[in-house]
Structures are given as structure tokens and as C-alpha cells.
Amino acid sequence: MFYLIVSLIALALSFYFSGTETALVSVNRVRVELWRRRNLPFATLVHRFLEKPEIFLYTTLVGNNIANIAFASFATVYFYDVLKLGPGVGWIVVFSLTLIFGEIFPKTLFRSLADWLARYISLPLQLFYYLFLPVIFLVSRISELLLGLLGHQSTELKEFFTRRDIEVLLQETQSSLPRSQEEEGELISRALEWRNLRVRDIMVPRTQMVAVPEDMPIRELIQVFRKHGFTRLPVFRERLDNIVGIVHVKDLFKHPQRISDILREVLFVPETKRVSELLQELREKNMGMAIVIDEYGGTAGLVTIEDLLEHLFGEITDEHDETEVMIRRLGDQVYSVNAMIEIEELNEALNLDLPEGDYETLAGFLLNQLGHIPKRDEVFDYRGVRFVITRATRRQIQRVRIELKPAEQHH
Incomplete structure (x- = not known):
């Protein structure tokens, strides 16, 4: 009876290790990522195995081989000594049981139920990993040595979302x-x-561009900004195909005498450029607009960083949309502020020293610092100033409470 019990346990372990390997290879990685973001208890462990597949591969291979050897040894003794079967018959029975219950059936079953089973098989696998760790360490080093002798470098296995x-x-x-x-x-x-989107797919075409001539008086330039509500305008010399730069509305506070005094460098890009590459280039060069040129070198249109982000995230409210009061005093050193307020204006109004970067608004500053879109009531401290998100959607920050007291006073 002892040999039978040990044989069944070994076969069950072979069933588990074979099926587990197949399940973790087959599990939907996107679904695992969603589990992890919802903080489900098993998700972190499953995600760890997918991030480092060599962990579960070594564990299942070592475990499966130990289980198969144990089953073959004890089952053979049981069939030969207890049941008095001939060696040939015993070997055929052992081979058949191993093939069916140690390979074919578990792999088929676990593959079809991979997403459901992943939550239950991961914890036992982690325990087996620690149990087999000395063997796994030895086997992995021998494998790396053999790969080195064959001229191959050991590389970490990678898994990815397709x-x-x-x-x-x-x-x-x-x-x-x-x-x-x-x-x-x-x-x-x-x-x-x-990934495959091109600049020509989202640009503002030439016929819809608003541009100003280089010799336009500043007074008229101000009227153009007021009329159209843009923050940047391309500047041309004599004709639209000869764009010489870009003018930004906030540079008007420098009281220039002519447009050339505040002309900024312009970035020219071909129509065929990928939008992902353009976004990266705009961020690296701290620019907000690019002029799109056609194959003949003429102006085909323009694209702004807002156009790129709106195509990815949906419509983004900018500082010219109709909104409520920008700054409202709530109490001593406490203010409710529209997240679309420009950093320069906010610094002047509240005597702050928030840095400027490849963003222009308070919302942009917070997104740059946090690295994500914050939820309502999320708190962020920066150099003694506390920012509390009081209104936000899934796509944008709308209103923020600013408390000018030192952060330690809030604890």
C-alpha cells in the first residue's frame, strides 16, 4: 500500500507541474495586468512569474522530473512486487499513466483554463521554488556553463503583451x-x-492654418491671438511656404517692438513622420508646435503637442476654454485654483516659485511631478506647498486646492 500511495502522490505532482507550466505560458498577460491594478491578492505573484519566467520554468521542470522519476520507481516496484506483473507489462502501464496523466491531460486541461487556474497554482509553485532552490541554482549554473561552451550568452527570458x-x-x-x-x-x-499613425493623419491642413506675416505690427498680432484663442502662431515671410518661426502669446508680456524680437525656433517635420516619434522630439526640444512640410518642401500644415495628446487621450480642455474663476481665496493662505492656470500667472498671483518646463499650466506641472493623472483628494507636497486635487476626471485635473503652509503643519 505504501508504494501505491507514494506512486499516486508522485503522479499527482507530475500532473500539477506539467499543467502549471502550460497555464503560466498560456495565461492572458493583459488580464493579469488588470488583476494587478485592482490589487487582487494572487495577481502580484502571477505577475512576478510572468516577469521572470525562468523562475517557474526551472521550478516546474525540476519538480516534474523528480515526480516522474519517483512515480516510475515506486510504481514499478508496486506492479512487479505487489501485483506480480511482468516487467514488460509494468513498464507499459507506468509509461501510459505518465504520458496521459503527467503530460497530455494536464497540459490540455490547464491550457484551456489558464486564466482561472493561474490564481490557484501560483502560491504552491512559489513554495516549491523555495524548496527546490538549491537544485534550481545548481541546474541553472550548469546550463549557463554549457551555453557558454557553445558560444551562447545567457539571456533573461522576456515575456510581453502582443x-x-x-x-x-x-x-x-x-x-x-x-x-x-x-x-x-x-x-x-x-x-x-x-504606433502606425503618421503626422499627416492628425495635422491641421494648410487651408485651416492661422499664421501671421513677420512684419505684422504687435498691436494686430495681439488681436489675432484674442480672436482665435491660440497660444502659438506660426510666422511666415512673404508667403506661407516660408515659415521663419513661431510666436508665443506669453512672450507679448516682454513688450516687444516687432515680431522678430520674440520669434522662436520652428521645428519642421515631414508628413510621413510617426506621431510617436514627433511627440518624443517635441518633448526633448521643449517645443509645442511643428510645421509639416510636403515632399516638395512646401508647408502642408501644422501639428501641436496638444493635437498629439488629444488624439491619444481624447479632447483636452485648454486654458482658453470657458471656465470658472482661476483663483478663489478660501481662507488664510488657502486657495482654490483652476488647473488650467498658467504657471507664470500662478507664480505671480501667489508668490510661488514653481518651475517651468515642457508644460505651461498647473495641471501640466502636477502631471509632470506625479507621473500619472491623480484622483480626487490626492495630495502632493512640493517645497512647503500642499496641492490637493479637488476635482478631476479620468483624463484631466480640473481644480486644485493650494495650501501655502509648510507641509509639516498638516501632519
């Missing part, structure tokens, strides 16, 4: 998503299109 992974998941969940998560699905869909 475009197809994400598309399939979106198709599967689109109809069942609650309203609050539909925007996330739309964002992912736009991100999938982003």
Missing part, C-alpha cells in the same frame, strides 16, 4: 465593461493605432 493579446481582450470585454471603464478601453484602442 498587439493581438490586447485586441482580443478588448473584443471580449467591450460589451460587458461598465461605463466607468469604457474610456479605458477607448484609450487602449487609440494606443494600438498610435
